[in-house]
Amino acid sequence: MTARERTDFIRDIIDEDLRTGRHQRVATRFPPEPNGYLHIGHAKSICLNFGIAQDYGGTCNLRYDDTNPTKEDVEYVESIEADVRWLGFAPTAVLFSADYFPRMYELAEKLVTDGKAYVCDLDDEQIRVYRGSLTEPGKPSPWRDRSVAENLDLLRRMKAGEFPDGARTLRAKIDLESPNMKMRDPLLYRIRHAHHHRTGDGWCIYPMYDYAHPLEDAIEDITHSICTLEFENNRELYDWVIEHTGVSAGKVAPHQYEFARLSLDYTMMSKRKLLLIVQEGHVSGWDDPRMPTIAGMRRRGYSPEAIRAFADLIGVAKANSTVDVGKLEFCVRDDLNASAPRVMAVLRPLEVEVTTYDATGEVIDAPYFPADVGKPGSRPVPMARTIYIEQDDFQAEPEAGYTRLAPGRTVRLRYGACITCDEVVRDADGAIVKLRCSHHAESVGGKPPADGRKVWGVIHWVAADSSVPVEVRLYDRLFKVARPDDGDFRDNLNPGSLEVITGARVEASLATAAPGSRWQFERLGYFAVDTVDSKPGALVWNRIVTLRDGWAKKDEVAAPAVEKKASARAATRPKSKSPAEYRAEARVRDPELAAAHDRALAKGLTAEQADLVSGDRDTMTWFDAASAVATPGSAARWLINEVPRVAEGRELNALPFDGAALGALVQLIDAGTITGTAGKDILAELAKSGGDPVALAKSRAPAADAGALAAIIDDVIAKNADKAAQYRAGKTGLLGFFVGQVVKAAAGTADPASAKALIEQRLAAG
RNA sequence: UCGGGGAUCGUCCAAUGGCAGGACGUCAGACUCUGGAUCUGACUAUCAUGGUUCGAAUCCAUGUCCCCGAACCA
Numbered sequence: 013m014t015a016r017e018r019t020d021f022i023r024d025i026i027d028e029d030l031r032t033g034r035h036q037r038v039a040t041r042f043p044p045e046p047n048g049y050l051h052i053g054h055a056k057s058i059c060l061n062f063g064i065a066q067d068y069g070g071t072c073n074l075r076y077d078d079t080n081p082t083k084e085d086v087e088y089v090e091s092i093e094a095d096v097r098w099l100g101f102a103p104t105a106v107l108f109s110a111d112y113f114p115r116m117y118e119l120a121e122k123l124v125t126d127g128k129a130y131v132c133d134l135d136d137e138q139i140r141v142y143r144g145s146l147t148e149p150g151k152p153s154p155w156r157d158r159s160v161a162e163n164l165d166l167l168r169r170m171k172a173g174e175f176p177d178g179a180r181t182l183r184a185k186i187d188l189e190s191p192n193m194k195m196r197d198p199l200l201y202r203i204r205h206a207h208h209h210r211t212g213d214g215w216c217i218y219p220m221y222d223y224a225h226p227l228e229d230a231i232e233d234i235t236h237s238i239c240t241l242e243f244e245n246n247r248e249l250y251d252w253v254i255e256h257t258g259v260s261a262g263k264v265a266p267h268q269y270e271f272a273r274l275s276l277d278y279t280m281m282s283k284r285k286l287l288l289i290v291q292e293g294h295v296s297g298w299d300d301p302r303m304p305t306i307a308g309m310r311r312r313g314y315s316p317e318a319i320r321a322f323a324d325l326i327g328v329a330k331a332n333s334t335v336d337v338g339k340l341e342f343c344v345r346d347d348l349n350a351s352a353p354r355v356m357a358v359l360r361p362l363e364v365e366v367t368t369y370d371a372t373g374e375v376i377d378a379p380y381f382p383a384d385v386g387k388p389g390s391r392p393v394p395m396a397r398t399i400y401i402e403q404d405d406f407q408a409e410p411e412a413g414y415t416r417l418a419p420g421r422t423v424r425l426r427y428g429a430c431i432t433c434d435e436v437v438r439d440a441d442g443a444i445v446k447l448r449c450s451h452h453a454e455s456v457g458g459k460p461p462a463d464g465r466k467v468w469g470v471i472h473w474v475a476a477d478s479s480v481p482v483e484v485r486l487y488d489r490l491f492k493v494a495r496p497d498d499g500d501f502r503d504n505l506n507p508g509s510l511e512v513i514t515g516a517r518v519e520a521s522l523a524t525a526a527p528g529s530r531w532q533f534e535r536l537g538y539f540a541v542d543t544v545d546s547k548p549g550a551l552v553w554n555r556i557v558t559l560r561d562g563w564a565k566k567d568e569v570a571a572p573a574v575e576k577k578a579s580a581r582a583a584t585r586p587k588s589k590s591p592a593e594y595r596a597e598a599r600v601r602d603p604e605l606a607a608a609h610d611r612a613l614a615k616g617l618t619a620e621q622a623d624l625v626s627g628d629r630d631t632m633t634w635f636d637a638a639s640a641v642a643t644p645g646s647a648a649r650w651l652i653n654e655v656p657r658v659a660e661g662r663e664l665n666a667l668p669f670d671g672a673a674l675g676a677l678v679q680l681i682d683a684g685t686i687t688g689t690a691g692k693d694i695l696a697e698l699a700k701s702g703g704d705p706v707a708l709a710k711s712r713a714p715a716a717d718a719g720a721l722a723a724i725i726d727d728v729i730a731k732n733a734d735k736a737a738q739y740r741a742g743k744t745g746l747l748g749f750f751v752g753q754v755v756k757a758a759a760g761t762a763d764p765a766s767a768k769a770l771i772e773q774r775l776a777a778g
Numbered sequence: 779u780c781g782g783g784g785a786u787c788g789u790c791c792a793a794u795g796g797c798a799g800g801a802c803g804u805c806a807g808a809c810u811c812u813g814g815a816u817c818u819g820a821c822u823a824u825c826a827u828g829g830u831u832c833g834a835a836u837c838c839a840u841g842u843c844c845c846c847g848a849a850c851c852a
Contacts (some may be wrong), residue, residue, distance in 0.1 A: 019792080045852055108842075145848055147780050181850060191781040203851035221852045245784055245847045270783085272845095277789090281850095325801065327791040329784095331844055337787045339802055349815060384815055415813070424811055424821065458811050470811050513835055535812045563813045620829080620839065624838065649838095653830040657795085657837045687844050688831075692795095725796035735797075745797055748833050755832095765832045 018067070020328035022269055026068060026236060035264060038070030039235045042096070042103075043077045043225070044162050046088035046209070049298040049305040050095045052319070052340070053274040059323035060271070061238055062101035062198035072102035073232055078110050079224045082210035089209065091298070095306040100316045109228050110210040117171065119181060119257040120200060124163045128256050129200055130156055131166035132183045139181075143188075143196050149195045150188035170203055173216045177203050182217075186252065194249045198222055226250040229266040230259040237266045240273040241330065263657045274326070277336040277494040279304045280310070285501055288557065294505055296492070299544070301554050302509050313530050313540030313556035318347035335491065344557050348530060348538045353380035354388065356426060356472045357533040359484060361400035363446040363476065366431060368453075369397045376456075378427040391521040393427060396475035400517055401425075402535075405471040408436055413563075415469040422702040423462065426534060430455040432465075439514070441756075450508040472534045479517040482551040486511040505580075518551070520694060529555065532644040550563050595627030608632040624652050630664040639673030642678035650678050654692065658699035668702030677705035685709065687763045689755065716761040718770075721754075724762065725774050728753045739775055747772065 019622055029035045040061040044054060064104045065072035072094055078084045093106060094549050116577075123129035132155045134142060144150035158166075158417050170180055182201040190196055200223040205216045219227075226249075229237045237250075247268045254265045275281060280289075281304065289303075298305050303313035309319065322343040380389040401417070410418040417423045422432040435448040452461040460467065490496075492506040518525075518533075525531065527543045537558040546552040589597075599605040612635065613621035625635035625648055638647035651674060659667060677698070681691045686709050694708045716724065724733075728750060729736050739746040755764050 016800085024794090039806080043852090077852065083851075138819085139850075140848070143848060145780085148848095149779060150848090180851060189779075189821095191779060193781085196848085199850055204850080218850090220850075225852085229839090239785070243852090244847055272784090320827090325790075327801095329791065331784055331791095333790065336802070339790070344801060345814090354812075354814095382812075382815070383812085467811090469813075472812075532812085532814085535814075537814095559812075559814050561813065623838075649830065653838050692831090731807065743797070748796040750796085751832065755796085763832085768832045 013408050013525045018063070018324065020271075021330065022236065022238060022271065022328060023064065023067070023515065025269065025703050026064065029235070030068075032171050037235065037237045038064060038068040039072070039233055040070065040238060041066050041073040041075050041229065041234050042407045043075045043109075044092055044226070045077045045080070045083070046092060047080075047083040047089060048084060048287055049091050049303075049307055051281055051283070051304045051306065052276065052279070052309065052322075053281045053304075054095075055099060055306055055319050056323050056328075057238070057240075058101060059320055060328055062096075062103075063323075064236070064238075065104070070235075071104035072101070073105045073107050073234075074233070075107040075228060076109060077221070077228070078208070078210060079219050079221060080207040081204060081218060084209055086209045091307060095310075098310060098316060099306065099319060105232075107232065108210050109224055110208060111230055112216055112228055113211060113219070114222075115231060116224060117217075119227065119259060120219075120223075121164065121167065122201070123184065123257060124182075126168055126256070127160055127185065129159050129182055129184050130163050131170065132156070132197075133179070133182050134181075135178060135391070139199075146193065152188050153183070153197065156185065156197070160275060167201075170201070170217050171215075173205065175203055176512070184223075184249075184252070184256075186249075192224065192245055192248055194245050194253070198249055199662055222246055223253055225310060226253040226266070226268075227259055228773055229268075230254050230263075233263065234266040235264070237268045239268060239270055241270045241332065242273075243268065244270050260310040260360065270328055270330070271328050275332070276304065276337050276340065278337050278489040278491050278496070280491065280496045280501055281457045282497070284496075289490075289501075292502075294502075301485070301487050304490075311543055312554055313528075313538065314344050314530060315347050315351070315530070318344045321347060322376075334494075335372065341557050345538070345560065348532065348556065350385060352530045352532040352538050353384065354378075354532045354534050355391070355519055355522055356473050356474055356481070357382075357482075357484075357516060357522070357536065357539070358391070358402050359486075359513055359536065360403040361474075361515065361517055362403045362444070364399050364431070364473070365446060365448050366397055366399065366451050367434070367448050371393070371395070373461050375426050391519075393519055393521070394475050394478045395428060396477050398427070398476040398477065399473045400476055401447075401471055401473045406433070406444070408444065416471055416759065417447075417468070421468050422465050423468050424455070426470050426472045428456060428473075429453055430461050430467055443473055449773055465586055472536070474517050474519050478520040480520065480523050480551070482516050482518050482522075484513040484516040484553045484555065485542070486513060486555045516553075518553070522551070524548070525551065533558075535559065540701055556640060591627075592623065595623055598627055602629075605629070605632060608636070611636075612644070612648070614764065615639060617644055617648050621645070621648040621652065625646070634664055634671030634674065638675035638678060641672065641675030643682050646678045646682050647675055648693070650674060650691075654695055656698075658696050660699075667699055669698040669705075673698060673705055675703075677709075680705065680709050687715065689762075689764050691758055693760050713759065713761045715763060716758055721758070721762055721770060722774070724757050724769065725750075725754055725771050728757055729774060731769075736775060750775070 042058050042061045062072045074093060076089060076298060085261055120394055132153045134153050167182055169494055181199045183197045183199050186197055188196050199220050201217045201219055203216060204218050207213055251267050254260050290298055295302055299307035299311045301308055322340050325339055325343060327445055356598045375392040375394050377390050378393045379389040404591055406417045407414055417433050418434055419433050422430050424430045430452045431449040433447055433449050436444055437446045439445050455461045473698055487508055488509050490503045490509050493504045496504040525541050527546055529539045530540045532538050538556040539553045540556050542552040542554050549776060599609055609622055609626035612625050626632055635651055638651060675692055680686050692711060694705055735746050751764055753767050754767050754771060
């Protein structure tokens with residue numbers, strides 16, 4: 013990767029895993045199901061998984077998650093690998109889930125033997141009913157308690173093909189009452205007498221995703237299994253499968269991490285709906301240049317570099333978000349600006365006769381790149397008496413702000429001379445058919461016309477005789493609304509997403525442009541030779557993206573603000589209990605807690621504090637122990653506000669110290685023996701490795717006296733003279749910075765409150 | 779018996795108790811043989827309300843809003 017450092021929460025986790033020695037290597041995987049073409053959302057995932065492997069010198073497998081033979085196809089398998097490689101990544105290995113079917117089945121028998129899975133005869137409708145709902149527990153299948161021997165026999169007969177599709181399933185025996193629906197005896201195998209693209213008719217039972225995926229990861233020794241947010245609920249089952257099959261025994265098991273998948277406005281990412289768009293003929297195929305597929309973007313002319321830059325730009329996080337398509341277009345332009353040679357083409361030609369021009373065979377040597385790009389190369393551009401300019405570049409009655417050609421006005425022909433419009437030739441209907449212009453021969457080479465007349469602008473052109481006629485396809489976004497999924501996507505298709513221009517002309521040098529090559533047509537945009545329909549002598553060009561255009565922008569209708577979708581679900585769904593309700597209920601159930609609540613109140617705690625220290629047994633015990641030694645109010649404050657910070661998610665009873673130790677610490681602070689800041693330091697130490705707070709307090713350096721403190725402060729101010737100046741100039745927010753620096757420099761011997769006062773004083777004095 | 783996640787400029791992502799920062803975008807200017815590029819400047823944010831703290835986007839509490847989960851899909 014470049015010098016720019018990439019960070020995201022997943023790389024943070026990896027850094028931590030490497031630091032602590034949990035892993036010595038990094039192994040990821042990209043696991044698409046071969047049931048469609050890859051799209052820009054997959055590109056994000058590919059860049060993440062392969063990018064991590066590159067950054068950490070690890071491995072990344074391309075693994076087809078082909079566990080459902082009825083939806084998958086070799087066409088997709090081939091397109092996926094091609095897309096991954098085109099994006100610039102080389103899989104460490106290309107693998108298929110189906111190749112693990114024997115091992116998976118073996119482990120399924122082990123689960124059965126261990127009494128952790130059973131064969132269920134319920135049909136799909138019954139299973140759904142038995143599973144319960146989001147708010148109600150499920151109930152056990154009547155087949156849940158079959159003997160191991162019977163289960164094993166039935167499983168083997170399932171595998172042998174003795175039963176029809178849907179007759180039986182293999183289910184994990186977990187917990188029908190789990191609040192996580194995924195844990196309510198999930199299906200492991202279903203019967204499918206179907207031909208598999210890879211295993212043929214070798215199997216008639218196929219593993220479910222939730223069973224197959226963790227095993228695949230474990231078998232491949234994946235360390236970090238990265239997937240999208242909707243699998244968060246599946247993680248518990250992922251871990252269950254690995255633990256109970258023992259597939260990772262003796263090794264470090266893979267762990268699943270979830271990130272937010274990409275949403276792009278004006279774009280649809282659902283594979284199912286993308287398939288419909290193709291099937292219903294709204295586009296020409298999966299690789300139609302309007303499609304958000306990698307194949308479509310490739311054909312459109314997007315480069316792999318641009319797509320990778322986009323993935324970097326948008327980052328990786330856990331918040332659902334919708335990225336502005338403008339960011340993708342920025343990446344595409346940014347890449348092309350530096351890489352695409354400049355040439356000239358006229359989309360809608362307007363004939364211009366340069367009446368004063370009679371040279372023949374004149375050829376202009378025009379550079380491929382402007383000076384600011386600084387790349388070498390040029391091509392010959394023939395001039396002629398008859399040329400074409402863009403119809404848009406002439407207005408018979410120029411509107412305000414128009415800076416191009418008009419009657420009597422002079423403009424420069426790009427790379428050539430300036431011309432002045434002398435005459436507009438119209439047909440019988442008054443339509444403009446051609447222009448007659450005179451030219452200023454002395455103005456070639458960027459020089460101004462000799463008579464000092466104003467040059468309004470620079471326009472592009474091609475010679476009439478030597479330019480070549482081509483077809484140009486102008487693409488716009490496929491959907492006319494930012495959220496095509498609101499309602500039926502078919503209603504939201506942009507009818508103008510493709511405009512075919514047949515009368516366009518490109519300069520002579522482009523006659524042999526290679527399919528797939530990318531160029532900038534000056535002042536128009538970036539274009540690529542179509543790789544499918546273009547033929548020598550009959551070129552077809554795709555517009556990749558327009559140039560950024562400040563003038564055109566003014567005509568553009570402001571995009572309507574994206575309206576927030578009203579949440580029908582939020583209104584109808586039952587509201588979850590709040591923690592406060594849980595605590596109150598716990599006290600109703602448990603008289604000990606109720607008593608603790610009264611006790612806390614009696615000790616003078618506020619109602620809120622009393623509530624918080626009596627919601628569960630652990631907290632109650634801690635508070636009782638702490639308040640036995642320290643002032644109850646202080647004990648409660650520290651327990652409520654400070655302990656959770658250092659616990660970093662651990663339960664109280666998992667901490668290496670207890671309520672009594674907390675009490676002892678708080679007592680020292682109450683008594684003024686140590687400062688609150690020192691107390692926080694000691695608390696952090698306790699949380700890390702336990703110990704005796706009194707001893708820890710004693711071992712600390714004594715508080716700095718006023719003189720020592722002043723010396724530290726002066727030193728910090730001297731070292732940060734620029735910041736001090738900014739502070740004095742009014743950036744008072746920097747006070748916190750100085751306090752932080754001083755506290756750090758004093759290694760805990762300074763009391764921040766008094767330090768702060770002293771710093772303010774010194775800063776003002778300076 | 780509901781559970782799991784999430785909320786920071788218009789947009790996307792940072793800041794792991796100490797200067798709210800970057801990019802896209804927008805606006806203004808400079809420059810320009812592309813109304814491009816480049817450069818300069820400006821713009822705009824911590825969901826709300828309390829609390830803890832010398833100091834809170836960050837810790838605690840209460841509330842609000844959003845997403846996911848009840849395929850023999852992945």
